[in-house]
Amino acid sequence: MKDDFILGDSALHQRLCAITEILGKFVATAPRPLSISQLTESTGRSEKELVKLCAGLARAELLQPHMAQVPGHWALTCAPDLVTLEDVFRCAMAEHPSEQALSTKAPAPSERHTQRLHRDADLLVTQAAMAINQSVFQHLRQFSLDRLNFSTSVPFPSGSASRYSSRRPSLSL
Incomplete structure (x- = not known):
């Protein structure tokens, strides 16, 4: 049986699922914070x-530490309906090691010509990947995590959406 994953990568798919699950918990309880122990209990992670x-x-500005006095508690930084699968995908990609980063071996001098060809091929593939990612982002942006059915949601305070919209980069195709 063939496994289907976004962009054919099972490690990326697992990260997408984990991040979606975690953000889904925050969306369900927003604006209330969650502790790491609560997340451990509810996810089994x-x-x-x-x-x-x-x-x-937090680096992606989707979560923030809740209070300095209560370490290990996190809160959503925006209204729950503004969190989309695009955000999840961006986080997964930011944390996903690239093949280039895994290969640090310097080429031998006799391989310089081959190295230039590889660099040109890498540039072309990178350009294609950027175009694909923009298309993926555009489609994933349409899926808000508030579509997950949670009955424990509390209305998120107004005024936080503006922080979120200034955080989100504009994608122009």
């Missing part, structure tokens, strides 16, 4: 994994 995921979501 390790505390170490959850801390890493929440830190990545």
Whole structure:
């Protein structure tokens, strides 16, 4: 049986699922914060994994530490209906190691011509990947995580949406 994954990568697919699950928990409880222990209990994921995921979501400005006095608590930074699968995909891509980063071996001098051809091919593939990613972002932006059915949602305070919209980069095709 063939497994189907977004862009054919099972590791990226697993990250997408994990981030969607975690953000879904925050969307369901917004504007209330969640603790790492609450996330551990509800997801079954390790505390170490959850801390890493929440830190990545904070770098993407989707989560923020709730209060300095209560470490390990995180809160959504925007209205729940503004969190989309595009945000999830961007976070997963930001944390996903690229093949270039994994290969740090310097080429031998006799391979310089081959290296230039590889660099040109890498540039072309990078340009194609950027175009594909923009198309993927455009489609994923249409899916808000508030579509997940949660009955525990509380209305998010108004005024936070403007912070979010200034955070989101504009994609022009």
